[in-house]
Amino acid sequence: MKKIRAVVIGTSAGGLNALSRIIPELDKDFPAPLILVQHMSPDGSNYTVSLLDRQSELTVKEADEKEIPKAGTIYVAPPNYHLLVERDGTLELSVDPRINYSRPSIDVLFETAAEAWGEELLGIVLTGANSDGSKGAEKILAMGGRVLVQAPETADAAAMPEAAIKRCKKAEVIPLEEIALWLNINCKKRNI
């Protein structure tokens, strides 16, 4: 397996709950950036950012355009913007039309991150009530990356993990309570 250079995460309904069980549990020297899309209302303040930042030792911030992601930092898509990854790994924002009725859209993040990081990318699909993210997860696998999906029975809303599993036979399915540990162990590994 290749070293994991970056982690992209997508979630919707129930997401904050799931993220609160993952992000605060990550090692404080976590060796990769985590980039996150959570569906939310377009004019809402980014409550996810402030809550997770308070809960965890890692820095959680809203992503800025042209930002270069750093290891151990969690970048959250701002409300009403798509978050994309330029091929050199720089973060980009856009106000392009909604995809899967969503802006930010998980597919947009996953598809562009897949082209930026290829085999060294890990995508994670968490709880959610729609199917955004499954197309992007498929692209991550096609580019040689890995995909983790929260086990639907451990999700507040099972539709999003189920859609991802259905579309991605090679996805690894893991219960919520084990995801943080999985990340701490697997992201540390070097190239073998």
Added chain:
Amino acid sequence: MKKEKILDNEYLEMDLLLEGIYRKYGFDFREYSGVHLKRRLSHRLSVSGLKSFTQILHRVIYDEEFFKLVLLDLSINVTEMYRDPAFYLTLREKVVPYLSTYPFIKVWHAGCSAGQEVYSDAILLEEEGLLGRTQIYATDFNERILKEAGEGIYPIENIKAYTENYQKAGGKASFADYYSANYDSAIIKPALREHILFSFHNLVTDGVFGEMNMIFCRNVMIYFNKELQNRVLKLFHESLVPGGFLCLGSKESLKFSEVEDRFEIVSAAQKIYRKKR
């Protein structure tokens, strides 16, 4: 072929397509961010049934109508009336008091797209009693979008969201006062349009637009690379009178740009700046 190599080739083809568009038609997208361009051009690829960016290039060169479609793909910026209501609230509170002291006000909406934010601004100025002595210039590089903006006709199903935004933005009247409904369309009141001049201007290739008191350019520059952003910001600086205001999108800023120290911050959260005297 290795996936990386395939991607390299796709990006090479995309560069050549942009070069071709520039050489043939003069529209310069070579300094836009690659990932944005690729998503938009890939959309055209999938709906046109073509197989590669090189095939798009061939068609673009020989078929101007097809080029116009590609230009539309590359130029549409989605927006809505009173996008970011808090921005307009701040505009009322912190900028209008200054504008009120001017005998005549010139405003430039750069990259106005279909005009929603231009009309939002016009309504705000009207409610503050300033529109009568204001000239708004609304520019875009796409003639077709400019025409749409000038007509000021929007789908009626958007009006509910616009009305909500208007109220949150501190609107002083009923939003229905500013449009008339006609079947499935809402038409902006012609009186507002009298103070707006819609015209062609390309931020990438055209020059200074002079003596402005206020410039709006929201969520346009996020599609540009850093060098182009810098150039356009300098263009805005030159186009403003001393003390003139610059309004950017909520995720854009002057930070790390060459003009950062030539502006003071009016609202850090709403990205409103003022050119130093």
